[in-house]
Amino acid sequence: MTALLDARGVLKRFGGLTAVDGVDIDISAGEMVGLIGPNGSGKTTLFDCLSRVSSLDSGSIRFDGVDITRHRPHQVARLGLARTFQLIRVYRDLTVSENMELSIQWGRVGTARLFGRTDPSTRRRVESLLEFLLLTRLRDERAGALSGGQRRLLEIGMALMSEPRLVLLDEATSGVNPTLVAEIADRLREVNASGVAILLVEHNVRFVAELCHRVVVLDRGAKLAEGTPRQVMENPAVIEAYFGAEGE
Amino acid sequence: MKSAASGEPRSGARLADSRRRRVLVRVSVGLLAMLALLPALPGVSNSTLFTLTLMLTSVAVAVNWNLTGGFTGYVDFGHAVWFGIGAYTTAILMSLQTNGPQVGWAAPPAIILGAVVAGVLAAAIGRATMRLKGPYFSIALLGTFVAVREIVRVSGGLTGGGVGLTLPPYLNRPLFYYLELALVAGLVAFTWWLRSTRFGAALVAIREDEVGAEMRGINTTRLKVTVFSFAGFSTGLFGGLWAYQNTFVDPDIAFVEVRTVDAVMGAMLGGLGTVAGPVVGTVVLFWLRELLWAHLLDYHLIAQGLLLIVIVLFLPRGLVGIVDPRGTSVTALWRRWTGRGARPDEQGKEP
Numbered sequence A: 001m002t003a004l005l006d007a008r009g010v011l012k013r014f015g016g017l018t019a020v021d022g023v024d025i026d027i028s029a030g031e032m033v034g035l036i037g038p039n040g041s042g043k044t045t046l047f048d049c050l051s052r053v054s055s056l057d058s059g060s061i062r063f064d065g066v067d068i069t070r071h072r073p074h075q076v077a078r079l080g081l082a083r084t085f086q087l088i089r090v091y092r093d094l095t096v097s098e099n100m101e102l103s104i105q106w107g108r109v110g111t112a113r114l115f116g117r118t119d120p121s122t123r124r125r126v127e128s129l130l131e132f133l134l135l136t137r138l139r140d141e142r143a144g145a146l147s148g149g150q151r152r153l154l155e156i157g158m159a160l161m162s163e164p165r166l167v168l169l170d171e172a173t174s175g176v177n178p179t180l181v182a183e184i185a186d187r188l189r190e191v192n193a194s195g196v197a198i199l200l201v202e203h204n205v206r207f208v209a210e211l212c213h214r215v216v217v218l219d220r221g222a223k224l225a226e227g228t229p230r231q232v233m234e235n236p237a238v239i240e241a242y243f244g245a246e247g248e
Numbered sequence B: 001m002k003s004a005a006s007g008e009p010r011s012g013a014r015l016a017d018s019r020r021r022r023v024l025v026r027v028s029v030g031l032l033a034m035l036a037l038l039p040a041l042p043g044v045s046n047s048t049l050f051t052l053t054l055m056l057t058s059v060a061v062a063v064n065w066n067l068t069g070g071f072t073g074y075v076d077f078g079h080a081v082w083f084g085i086g087a088y089t090t091a092i093l094m095s096l097q098t099n100g101p102q103v104g105w106a107a108p109p110a111i112i113l114g115a116v117v118a119g120v121l122a123a124a125i126g127r128a129t130m131r132l133k134g135p136y137f138s139i140a141l142l143g144t145f146v147a148v149r150e151i152v153r154v155s156g157g158l159t160g161g162g163v164g165l166t167l168p169p170y171l172n173r174p175l176f177y178y179l180e181l182a183l184v185a186g187l188v189a190f191t192w193w194l195r196s197t198r199f200g201a202a203l204v205a206i207r208e209d210e211v212g213a214e215m216r217g218i219n220t221t222r223l224k225v226t227v228f229s230f231a232g233f234s235t236g237l238f239g240g241l242w243a244y245q246n247t248f249v250d251p252d253i254a255f256v257e258v259r260t261v262d263a264v265m266g267a268m269l270g271g272l273g274t275v276a277g278p279v280v281g282t283v284v285l286f287w288l289r290e291l292l293w294a295h296l297l298d299y300h301l302i303a304q305g306l307l308l309i310v311i312v313l314f315l316p317r318g319l320v321g322i323v324d325p326r327g328t329s330v331t332a333l334w335r336r337w338t339g340r341g342a343r344p345d346e347q348g349k350e351p
Helices: A043-050 A073-079 A096-101 A120-132 A148-161 A178-193 A205-211 A229-233 A236-243 B012-040 B046-072 B080-094 B107-129 B134-154 B173-196 B198-208 B210-215 B220-246 B257-270 B277-295 B297-314 B330-338
Strands: A003-014 A017-028 A032-036 A058-063 A081-083 A166-170 A197-201 A214-219 A222-227
Touching (some): A017 A032, A017 A043, A017 A058, A017 A222, A032 A205, A043 A166, A043 A197, A096 A120, A096 A148, A096 B198, A178 A205, A214 A229, A222 A236, B012 B173, B046 B080, B046 B173, B046 B198, B046 B220, B046 B257, B080 B107, B107 B220, B134 B330, B173 B198, B173 B220, B210 B220, B257 B277, B297 B330
Parallel strands (some): A032 A214, A166 A197
Antiparallel strands (some): A003 A017
């Protein structure tokens, strides 16, 4: 299967600190991949590089055959790569509906539509996604007034509004109550079943193991292991990275 | 958590919003009608009309400043430069002389070209500076303002230098008043329409979270520069009109820092990022200043400074913000401007 996202030798330094050290990662269409690692292992920095929020010091990234190594974030988003952030990014002064309406696929918005208002098809998509994410009753609330979990769901909805082919989800369950975590897992399974590939950064290893087809482990910026969730969980190097060497 | 009433046609919030909009439209039409009838009233002198025309000019500058400062959150401390460029271009074109008789341009094309020059320069400056964030952008624009004023001052051959330029006099106060009233009404209507479009919503998205907006596919640079250029064009247009009415320009009256300060204060007092805010704020500020001048001549600047503090402390969303929550607050703008202060969204994690 040809990789939808194919990153080779991604290297990112901040001064003397190498945050991501020559990582190779690929994701096929329709795949759900987990990206785990201890704190400071470079997961979010790798996300920033893949989504072009951060520039690379070296390496290359291809998305659906297009070299996006030097693209700007909006160009990557228009190709069908969406993401959420570790620190939730929603437009706090706008309503839930407005947040969703703003997250359309901007690549299809020509100059004429740029100066138009929200069309009925966008409104229908907003309503359907809000219903899917159990946010319908909050559609006219300001996003700043939502709880952390509701904002997480809204951010996932905003990522899905653009009809992406790959979604990078950064800590989708962080700060979310356990009931809502189960709901998020169900929704992600459904999204993935519809053909959208997902790359998931998570601290909740059980969540990743239950959802993902494949897991990549980072440690100190480098790839430590890769395989099925079971293979990774039984890998001594991974256990050591998470819990330290025996006798330490 | 259950989803509720997905088939609900219009919620209470939307109904309240549309009711508010209807009231606002009626009030605006009423005010416009009153202002249109004003010159016909007995006792309204040319001097009053001139004062009102100056007020309308201030309103226009504040509305234009709000397009970048209020909608996109890019606080422009040098906005008055576009006013000065529009004024000077108009003055230069209208006062052109050869060795023989005066061959200056007629006012309409000179004023329009002045606006175009201001818009084109705004596009060039915006392209270069709008990648800067917070105070860096603000200071870059303040620097642009000072630099352009000094360039005008030393380019005596073209601009008349410190002596300035005199324009052919044409004193018709009612005409200027109606012209500015129509232009300001058109500008406010345009801003209202712009805010209701995807473009307007995207500007607000830039203000709220520029990285997030980029990641959602919005070409933030293009949108920022477009709106900045339009604001420059529009302020340049009013600068040209002002020069024509004033019949004289020099660097110290065409390039005045206070014009930017007034725009910022007017937008803040009325409501940052709202359509009506800069209009209401500037009108209140204009008459307040007249009052302060009359009664507190020595202390009027102190009184203005105190007013600014009161706005920040007690009316962070401005006068219009009390009823229209779609703008932003001074404190939120300050937080974004300085890049300081954790948002409630942020859960104390290191990126």
